[in-house]
Amino acid sequence: MEHGLIKGVEIRLVKHDEDLYDHIIKARNILDEEQQAKVKEALRYNIFSLNMFSDMSGLAKSSISNKMRVLQDTAGDFYTELDYAYMFSGIKSTGFKFVLRNDKSERVLKR
Numbered sequence: 001m002e003h004g005l006i007k008g009v010e011i012r013l014v015k016h017d018e019d020l021y022d023h024i025i026k027a028r029n030i031l032d033e034e035q036q037a038k039v040k041e042a043l044r045y046n047i048f049s050l051n052m053f054s055d056m057s058g059l060a061k062s063s064i065s066n067k068m069r070v071l072q073d074t075a076g077d078f079y080t081e082l083d084y085a086y087m088f089s090g091i092k093s094t095g096f097k098f099v100l101r102n103d104k105s106e107r108v109l110k111r
Contacts, residue, residue, distance in 0.1 A: 006083050080104075
């Protein structure tokens with residue numbers, strides 16, 4: 001099972017999840033229509049920038065980075081609390097780090 005850095009991720013649109021959108025808007029008390037539109041736009045994709053994920057989850061960027069670190073459980077299995085991918089890589093660089101939208105990230109957003 002993959003964990004942490006997921007390779008070969010392509011940016012794609014995903015089905016709008018009205019329940020997740022409503023939860024984020026209410027939990028973060030986002031009243032401004034322009035900010036609500038930004039959340040709705042971010043939820044259209046299968047990746048989130050660290051800044052947007054921070055805004056939507058209420059977590060500091062450092063906390064999000066910690067959730068992407070590889071950990072080991074008591075059984076010796078490795079895992080991360082959030083999966084990530086490097087997008088828009090250069091010839092000699094890894095590119096920007098994005099949070100993958102999957103069950104792990106949606107659990108964090110629903111808290």
